[in-house]
Amino acid sequence: MSRRNGFSLVRWWSIVRKEFLQLRRDRVTFAMIVGIPILQMALFGYAINTDPKHLDTAVISADNSDITRSFISAMKNSDYFKFVGQLPDEAAGRDALNRGKVLFVVTIPAGFTRQLLRHERPALLIEADGSDPIAGASALAAVNGIAQSVIQKELTGPLAPLAGSPAAFDVEIHRLFNPEGITQYNVVPGLMGVILTLTMVMMTGLAMTRERERGTMENLLTMPSTPIEVMTGKLIPYIGIGLIQSTIILLAARFVFHVPFFGNIGAVYLVALLFVAANLTVGITFSSLAGNQLQAVQLTVFYFLPNILLSGFMFPFQGMPKWAQALGNLLPLTYFNRLIRGIMLKGNGWADSWPSAWPLMVFTLVVMTVAVKTYRRTLD
Amino acid sequence: MSASANPDFAIDVKDLNKHFGDKHVVNNVSMRVRKGEIFGFLGPNGSGKTTTIRMMCGLLKPDSGSGTCLGYDIRRDSADIKRNVGYMTQRFSFWDDLTIRENLDFVARMYQVPGRRDVVQKSLEDLGLVGRAGQLAGELSGGWKQRMALAACMLHNPMLLLLDEPTAGVDPKARCDFWDELQGLAARGVSVLVSTHYMDEAVRCHKLAYIAYGKLLAQGSAAEVVASQHLSSWAIIGEKLVQLQETLRQQPGVEQTVSFGTVLHVSGTDADLLQRTVAATVAHQGVRAQKIDTGLEDVFIYMMSRSADNFGDRP
Numbered sequence: 160m161s162r163r164n165g166f167s168l169v170r171w172w173s174i175v176r177k178e179f180l181q182l183r184r185d186r187v188t189f190a191m192i193v194g195i196p197i198l199q200m201a202l203f204g205y206a207i208n209t210d211p212k213h214l215d216t217a218v219i220s221a222d223n224s225d226i227t228r229s230f231i232s233a234m235k236n237s238d239y240f241k242f243v244g245q246l247p248d249e250a251a252g253r254d255a256l257n258r259g260k261v262l263f264v265v266t267i268p269a270g271f272t273r274q275l276l277r278h279e280r281p282a283l284l285i286e287a288d289g290s291d292p293i294a295g296a297s298a299l300a301a302v303n304g305i306a307q308s309v310i311q312k313e314l315t316g317p318l319a320p321l322a323g324s325p326a327a328f329d330v331e332i333h334r335l336f337n338p339e340g341i342t343q344y345n346v347v348p349g350l351m352g353v354i355l356t357l358t359m360v361m362m363t364g365l366a367m368t369r370e371r372e373r374g375t376m377e378n379l380l381t382m383p384s385t386p387i388e389v390m391t392g393k394l395i396p397y398i399g400i401g402l403i404q405s406t407i408i409l410l411a412a413r414f415v416f417h418v419p420f421f422g423n424i425g426a427v428y429l430v431a432l433l434f435v436a437a438n439l440t441v442g443i444t445f446s447s448l449a450g451n452q453l454q455a456v457q458l459t460v461f462y463f464l465p466n467i468l469l470s471g472f473m474f475p476f477q478g479m480p481k482w483a484q485a486l487g488n489l490l491p492l493t494y495f496n497r498l499i500r501g502i503m504l505k506g507n508g509w510a511d512s513w514p515s516a517w518p519l520m521v522f523t524l525v526v527m528t529v530a531v532k533t534y535r536r537t538l539d
Numbered sequence: 540m541s542a543s544a545n546p547d548f549a550i551d552v553k554d555l556n557k558h559f560g561d562k563h564v565v566n567n568v569s570m571r572v573r574k575g576e577i578f579g580f581l582g583p584n585g586s587g588k589t590t591t592i593r594m595m596c597g598l599l600k601p602d603s604g605s606g607t608c609l610g611y612d613i614r615r616d617s618a619d620i621k622r623n624v625g626y627m628t629q630r631f632s633f634w635d636d637l638t639i640r641e642n643l644d645f646v647a648r649m650y651q652v653p654g655r656r657d658v659v660q661k662s663l664e665d666l667g668l669v670g671r672a673g674q675l676a677g678e679l680s681g682g683w684k685q686r687m688a689l690a691a692c693m694l695h696n697p698m699l700l701l702l703d704e705p706t707a708g709v710d711p712k713a714r715c716d717f718w719d720e721l722q723g724l725a726a727r728g729v730s731v732l733v734s735t736h737y738m739d740e741a742v743r744c745h746k747l748a749y750i751a752y753g754k755l756l757a758q759g760s761a762a763e764v765v766a767s768q769h770l771s772s773w774a775i776i777g778e779k780l781v782q783l784q785e786t787l788r789q790q791p792g793v794e795q796t797v798s799f800g801t802v803l804h805v806s807g808t809d810a811d812l813l814q815r816t817v818a819a820t821v822a823h824q825g826v827r828a829q830k831i832d833t834g835l836e837d838v839f840i841y842m843m844s845r846s847a848d849n850f851g852d853r854p
């Protein structure tokens with residue numbers, strides 16, 4: 160006669176309703192939902208919007224002609240670059256970059272002008288310290304315009320035919336220390352993952368401990384509910400919250416930071432949903448592991464740090480040591496960063512996204528199983 | 540249904556034990572509550588009542604021991620027990636940030652009560668809370684919280700109620716109404732296990748159990764519990780009872796003196812010795828002494844102080 164206690168949609172829905180009702184009256188949480196993304200975006204956005212000028216630049220000049228001098232002075236005039244001196248060779252240039260003495264080294268190869276005049280389309284090389292992508296990004300973005308204006312100005316008269324397209328010379332940019340070229344644009348979608356991680360894990364981390372601390376857990380345990388009903392029921396409202404936060408960030412990305420958007424908005428929300436689900440399972444697991452709300456917050460911070468450091472948000476993933484990459488590969492944020500950057504900035508479709516999407520799904524399933532296993536059915 | 544379950548008993552547990560750390564909180568407790576019975580569970584604070592009740596309804600796992608609630612095994616069938624038992628926690632455990640109606644509605648949904656809306660409405664009417672149904676539960680006064688909690692744990696018409704100090708902090712009139720209602724429920728066949736500190740409530744129970752320091756010291760009807768301690772008692776009525784109490788305490792045969800204001804109860808297990816002592820004392824002090832039936836309260840106080848001497852951690 161002892162019936163198995165199966166999943167009941169009615170009970171599950173009643174828990175969902177209860178969570179919504181409580182959330183609606185919880186001003187602090189509500190303020191957190193809207194406040195955290197705005198605050199974080201404002202902080203990081205400030206860093207993004209700074210448009211540094213007069214960055215230290217060195218020249219290795221193996222060719223000295225009107226045209227190359229004109230190019231250098233055009234760079235100076237752009238206000239982005241400040242020339243700090245000549246360097247004898249490539250080795251010296253590397254050394255200066257490595258020591259952080261300069262942010263850029265402009266190399267004018269031997270025979271540049273001669274090749275130019277022979278229509279051989281020579282290339283100028285600019286090596287950039289990419290470890291501070293925000294600092295260098297706008298300067299580098301300006302280089303092409305500078306090259307164009309030099310061409311317009313110098314290649315006149317008999318040289319005019321050179322000015323036509325294709326361009327008379329190339330500017331090759333090598334980003335050192337940051338081969339993936341993480342630019343300011345990458346920061347905003349990356350920030351979406353960071354904000355979602357923090358708020359989702361923190362808020363659900365408190366969900367169960369709050370019941371325990373207020374004594375209502377005893378009541379909940381007295382009722383005929385299964386762990387999966389309680390846990391998933393409690394998570395539902397936070398999915399909505401995660402999507403609201405995503406929307407706030409996307410709107411800011413579009414209208415405040417003017418991040419280009421190449422992908423499909425539906426795909427963005429889909430991966431956001433996957434990512435939110437992954438984080439919620441982490442939060443609810445912490446929630447049943449932690450004895451009180453303070454411990455839940457500590458666990459969240461403990462989880463948050465490796466996410467920031469090892470997911471490719473802060474440092475280029477490929478540049479990390481192997482062990483760090485291995486750890487990073489266990490974190491949902493790593494996959495979300497790749498997904499969201501790929502979709503937003505490169506217009507990636509389903510086929511490109513799948514390799515980073517399925518690990519999120521596996522993660523969610525595994526951690527949800529752990530969560531249900533750690534759920535305490537008794538007060539012991 | 541468990542093979543060993545006796546259909547006459549709503550609760551039938553045997554040799555329950557529970558430790559918290561190295562503290563033996565419940566020590567070999569066996570208890571039987573018949574169907575339709577109001578069973579009073581008494582004992583000083585910290586004696587293990589709440590822990591025992593929690594083990595009965597599957598909220599705590601006993602370290603050892605076994606038993607059934609409504610025929611369901613307390614270890615195996617806690618899901619069935621939860622569906623069929625109404626448990627009112629000692630500490631208010633409803634959601635302060637939900638309204639009264641929302642709390643009741645949530646409970647009704649969780650138990651999948653048929654005709655939920657009407658049941659909740661009816662419950663609010665019975666409570667006299669229709670006008671305040673939209674008020675947050677956290678804003679209610681202590682007495683109203685108790686009443687709401689009781690109403691909530693009865694929404695699904697359980698056949699067994701486990702009530703952990705349901706009337707603590709409730710005014711006398713409300714307590715009286717509450718007990719009338721319990722009596723009505725019992726008459727309809729609902730079994731009730733209720734822990735309490737109030738003597739006037741103890742006497743309204745069909746059966747009683749007294750627990751101290753985790754051990755069940757007596758169990759049965761009020762008369763049986765009283766008889767089990769073999770106490771004889773005298774009431775002494777008169778002036779200056781405080782001094783008299785001091786003197787009597789030292790006398791042979793006097794094991795307990797309890798002052799009820801103008802009356803002093805003196806009890807002991809050796810009836811003859813006690814009678815001689817009382818007679819001698821009364822003669823000298825000019826007070827009136829009268830043999831009485833030992834009361835429940837005398838017996839409870841006697842059991843409590845004796846168990847403190849036997850197992851209590853004295854300083």
Ligand SMILES: Nc1ncnc2c1ncn2[C@@H]1O[C@H](COP(=O)(O)OP(=O)(O)O)[C@@H](O)[C@H]1O
Nearest residue numbers: 559560564582583584585586587588589590591
């Ligand atoms: N979860 C727990 N952890 C540790 N000790 C507990 C716990 N619950 C109760 N106790 C201890 O067990 C003893 C019995 O408590 P309890 O069952 O609440 O007694 P009562 O309900 O009779 O007042 C008390 O000393 C109490 O401090």
Ligand SMILES: [Mg+2]
Nearest residue numbers: 588589629703
């Ligand atoms: Mg108690």
